[in-house]
Amino acid sequence: MKIDVHAHLMGKGYYDAMEKMAGVTSKPSRFGRTLLKNGEVVININDDWLDPAHNVREMDKRGIDLSIVTLTTPNLYVFPKEVQAEAARIANDEAVERVRKYPGRILACASLPLEDVPAAVKEIDRVAGMKEVCGISVGSNVNGVPLSDERFEPIWARINHHKMAVVEHPNFPTFAKDLPEYNLSLMMGFYFDTQICITRMILNGVFARYPDMKFVVAHTGAGMLAIMHRLSRIPNNYPDAQEKMKHKGFEEYAKNLYYDTCAVGENTIMLAHNYVGREHMMFGTDYPYTPLTPSYVEDLPIGAGDKAAMLGGNAERVFGLS
Numbered sequence: 001m002k003i004d005v006h007a008h009l010m011g012k013g014y015y016d017a018m019e020k021m022a023g024v025t026s027k028p029s030r031f032g033r034t035l036l037k038n039g040e041v042v043i044n045i046n047d048d049w050l051d052p053a054h055n056v057r058e059m060d061k062r063g064i065d066l067s068i069v070t071l072t073t074p075n076l077y078v079f080p081k082e083v084q085a086e087a088a089r090i091a092n093d094e095a096v097e098r099v100r101k102y103p104g105r106i107l108a109c110a111s112l113p114l115e116d117v118p119a120a121v122k123e124i125d126r127v128a129g130m131k132e133v134c135g136i137s138v139g140s141n142v143n144g145v146p147l148s149d150e151r152f153e154p155i156w157a158r159i160n161h162h163k164m165a166v167v168e169h170p171n172f173p174t175f176a177k178d179l180p181e182y183n184l185s186l187m188m189g190f191y192f193d194t195q196i197c198i199t200r201m202i203l204n205g206v207f208a209r210y211p212d213m214k215f216v217v218a219h220t221g222a223g224m225l226a227i228m229h230r231l232s233r234i235p236n237n238y239p240d241a242q243e244k245m246k247h248k249g250f251e252e253y254a255k256n257l258y259y260d261t262c263a264v265g266e267n268t269i270m271l272a273h274n275y276v277g278r279e280h281m282m283f284g285t286d287y288p289y290t291p292l293t294p295s296y297v298e299d300l301p302i303g304a305g306d307k308a309a310m311l312g313g314n315a316e317r318v319f320g321l322s
Helices: 012-019 054-062 081-101 117-128 150-162 181-187 189-203 224-231 239-244 250-256 266-276 304-318
Strands: 003-008 024-028 033-037 040-045 066-070 106-111 133-139 165-169 215-217 258-260
Touching: 003 165, 003 304, 012 024, 012 033, 012 040, 012 081, 054 066, 066 133, 066 165, 066 304, 081 106, 081 117, 081 133, 106 117, 117 133, 117 150, 165 189, 181 189, 189 224, 189 250, 224 250, 224 266, 250 266
Parallel strands: 003 066, 066 106, 106 133, 133 165, 165 215, 215 258
Antiparallel strands: 024 033, 033 040
16 A cells, blocks of 8 residues: 555645635735735645645546545644634544545645643644544644644644654744745745754753654755754753753654655655664655655666565554554
8 A cells, every 4th residue: 555644634624714814815826826924825725736636636546545545734833823723623624524525535734723732732632533633743833833833742642642653744944034035934934944943852851851752844854854863963962962862862853753755855865764674664645745656666786675664564653653
């Protein structure tokens, strides 16, 4: 089975709610249109993507059996704190409805109103027993607050309690305004933010406290694995980090995470494959923003068993599908 672990849900109810927010406008873009809030880019969308059948039609064309869908940037965090819980219900219920409409083809990772921690914990409990939901989706920062911030500890504890997998997706970094030209805030800023997010989570002991949590990092680690020799030296100079990490090495935690293949380039995927091993990698397309098929994994210079694990076997195990 070929399973896409990096695909995005484009639900009309969720995007209608987003467009109704104060300060949101729309302008044409190469994808179709771009939503802006107070003049800043929020999301690129195309009205065709809002058709519930669009994803499945694309899966059929691309030879994909199952998609695990998440909200893309900006997740729920574009909504004011006081309405995020309601936005979560809209988005998650819409995702569940989509799964029920196409059983066996789509599964959902639920989004959380992370700025309202009690509501987020309540939403975890609400979706945890739903067969349509196979995990939790989080952005790389919550309106500038790192995921490693202590305020989110009840959320990690509750996710861990339910043994739910977590899928990370980048958001615009806090310094996005410093990258205004050539769309660098997205093309590079997204990668920077994933690197910063995961590095902070390791150094602040999130994965030390929850070593069994299955956490999927977007875009093949977004370059983090390429600078591991540098990152692994950070704890040497910070006793507080060593204590939070329970005196285990930075690389040990990095190798215990999972990585999608959405960096796409063969050199990057092979670097990750050689570093973390085939058991920690999973196929992704970044639907609907790319036309990718499984061929870019099938063409890698690795064995058939490695390809089978990356294309579906690992996802079946991590998301409890087998």
